[in-house]
Amino acid sequence: MSSSTSRKQANPPASEARSQRHASQSSTNSLSKRLQTESRPRGAAPRQTQRAGRRRGVSAWRAYRWWLVGLTLVVIGAIVGLFLLLGHQSAANPTSSRSVTDPQVLSNLALISDSQFSKVGTGNLSSPLRVIADRPMLRGPTGKPEFFYWGAEFCPYCAAERWPVVVALSRFGTFSKLPETTSSDTDAYPNTATFTFHGSVYQSNYLDFAPVELEDREGHPLEGPTVEEQQIIGSLNPDGSIPFLDIANLYLVRGQSFDPGILSGLSQRDIALQLTDPGTPVAKNILGVANYLTAAICVATADQPASVCKTSYIQFIEKQLPRSPYAPTSTPSASLPSALPTTALGLIALLPTVRWPQRDVRRRTSQY
Numbered sequence: 001m002s003s004s005t006s007r008k009q010a011n012p013p014a015s016e017a018r019s020q021r022h023a024s025q026s027s028t029n030s031l032s033k034r035l036q037t038e039s040r041p042r043g044a045a046p047r048q049t050q051r052a053g054r055r056r057g058v059s060a061w062r063a064y065r066w067w068l069v070g071l072t073l074v075v076i077g078a079i080v081g082l083f084l085l086l087g088h089q090s091a092a093n094p095t096s097s098r099s100v101t102d103p104q105v106l107s108n109l110a111l112i113s114d115s116q117f118s119k120v121g122t123g124n125l126s127s128p129l130r131v132i133a134d135r136p137m138l139r140g141p142t143g144k145p146e147f148f149y150w151g152a153e154f155c156p157y158c159a160a161e162r163w164p165v166v167v168a169l170s171r172f173g174t175f176s177k178l179p180e181t182t183s184s185d186t187d188a189y190p191n192t193a194t195f196t197f198h199g200s201v202y203q204s205n206y207l208d209f210a211p212v213e214l215e216d217r218e219g220h221p222l223e224g225p226t227v228e229e230q231q232i233i234g235s236l237n238p239d240g241s242i243p244f245l246d247i248a249n250l251y252l253v254r255g256q257s258f259d260p261g262i263l264s265g266l267s268q269r270d271i272a273l274q275l276t277d278p279g280t281p282v283a284k285n286i287l288g289v290a291n292y293l294t295a296a297i298c299v300a301t302a303d304q305p306a307s308v309c310k311t312s313y314i315q316f317i318e319k320q321l322p323r324s325p326y327a328p329t330s331t332p333s334a335s336l337p338s339a340l341p342t343t344a345l346g347l348i349a350l351l352p353t354v355r356w357p358q359r360d361v362r363r364r365t366s367q368y
Contacts, residue, residue, distance in 0.1 A: 097153070097217045098196055101180040101268070108272035109170060116287070118313045119278040123288020128257035129296050131250070131322040132236065137300065138249035140208025145248035145300035149197060149211040150233060154184035154219055158243040159194035160260035161253075163271065164289035165245070166195055171294055171308045172301070173204025180268050184217050189260045193268040198222055206301045207248075214242070247293070248300035250324045257292075258285040291317055302328040 140146035149165060151158035159182070166178065178200050183192040197211035212229060216222045225233060236252055237244045245253040262281050263271060274282040295317040298309035308314065 098179040098181045098199070101178050101195065105180070105268050105272040106175075106178070108269075108276055109167065111276055112167070112287070114311060116276065116278045116283070117291060118311070120284055120287040120291065121313055122291060122317060123284035125258060125285065125288045125292075127292055127321070128253045128289060129247075129251040129292055129321060130253070131324055132246075132252055133322075133324045135249040135324075135326065137326050137328075138232070138246060140210060142208055144204070144206060144208050145250075145297075146208045146210055146246075147248070147297065148229065148232060148246040149209070150214070150225070150229075150237065150244040150246075151197075151212070151242045152214040153181055153196050153198065153217040153222065154187060154215055155242050156183040156187055156189035156192045156260050157256040159183040159189075159192040160263055161243040161245075161257060161289075162194050162197070163263075163286045164257065164293055167275070167286060167290035168293035168297065169202065169204070169209060172206045172297060172305070173202055173209075175200060175202050177201040181217060184219070189264055192260055192263050193266060193271060195268075206304055207297060245293075247296045250300055250327050251296040251321070253293075257289040295321060299323070299327050299330075303330045 138146045138148065147169065151161070153159075166175065169175070179196050179198070181194060181196040183189065183194065185191050196213060198213040198216075200211065202209040210229065212225050213222050214224075232246055232249075233240060233244070236246060237254055241254055243253070243255070247253075262285055266274075266282070271282055271286075274280040275286060277283055278287065291314065294308065295314050298304075298314060298318055299321065301309070303309035303318075309318075
């Protein structure tokens with residue numbers, strides 16, 4: 001009896017054992033959760049809270065990224081707009097391709113001596129002059145004979161022609177302003193170093209200078225002719241060829257007087273320096289044409305000033321030129337200088353042949 005009761009107490013029923021195990025497991029789980037909670041660092045959020053925070057961080061980064069892209073596009077647009085604005089201002093400002101001529105260049109031009117002019121003579125070039133025989137003398141606003149120039153800054157032939165024009169005019173007066181520029185970089189003989197008569201100032205006691213530069217080196221309109229100048233172009237240069245020179249309605253030059261290719265690759269200073277050496281091709285061409293122009297101007301000024309016009313080589317060239325009945329009379333005493341060619345070939349080069357040189361006719365007066 002007692003042994004049976006002892007077995008019952010030692011071995012409780014199955015249901016009671018299960019209840020005890022369940023209670024023990026619940027207690028273990030509760031203790032585990034408590035330990036996990038205690039082991040989590042203070043301030044740390046649960047996993048769900050962390051995941052939500054990460055999602056909010058990703059969304060914020062995406063918004064910041066798009067804001068950054070938008071800001072970058074705005075900056076790029078501002079830079080492009082600035083470049084366009086500067087380009088427009090440069091195109092609208094025709095003086096942007098000009099600068100002050102190097103004083104050394106003007107100094108070298110002033111150093112060209114009479115003996116150097118004499119040694120070059122005509123440079124064995126054919127005369128670029130053509131006589132105008134049916135018009136009264138052209139006089140400027142001061143009543144002096146007028147030297148009329150018609151050209152454009154983009155034109156490489158005009159760029160070359162300005163050199164002998166400047167040299168010849170400098171023998172009768174002074175340029176107090178003479179900007180430098182280059183011809184167009186997209187035309188023949190690109191970037192030919194030269195001067196521009198736009199903005200130039202010239203004073204002379206013997207003649208008036210009337211230049212017209214139609215367009216700048218980019219092809220933008222620059223200057224326009226007066227009514228009287230347009231009449232000269234219409235009658236003496238109807239196709240509007242450039243360059244064109246009218247020396248007091250006594251002589252004209254239409255087109256190039258020499259090959260601009262001899263100036264290729266030379267700076268303005270290089271050209272001016274070579275002009276002081278009469279043996280260079282640059283000096284022979286530029287000074288040779290300048291002597292022709294000087295002789296034509298001397299016809300218009302009745303050989304004034306004598307220090308220029310009465311020199312033997314100018315008198316020799318002048319005597320070879322045909323005369324307009326409207327030219328003022330003068331009685332120069334000419335002698336044949338030894339520096340000039342005396343061979344038959346040299347004399348032929350001095351004859352006033354009518355020549356229609358290759359010229360730049362890309363721009364015509366009908367466009368203006």
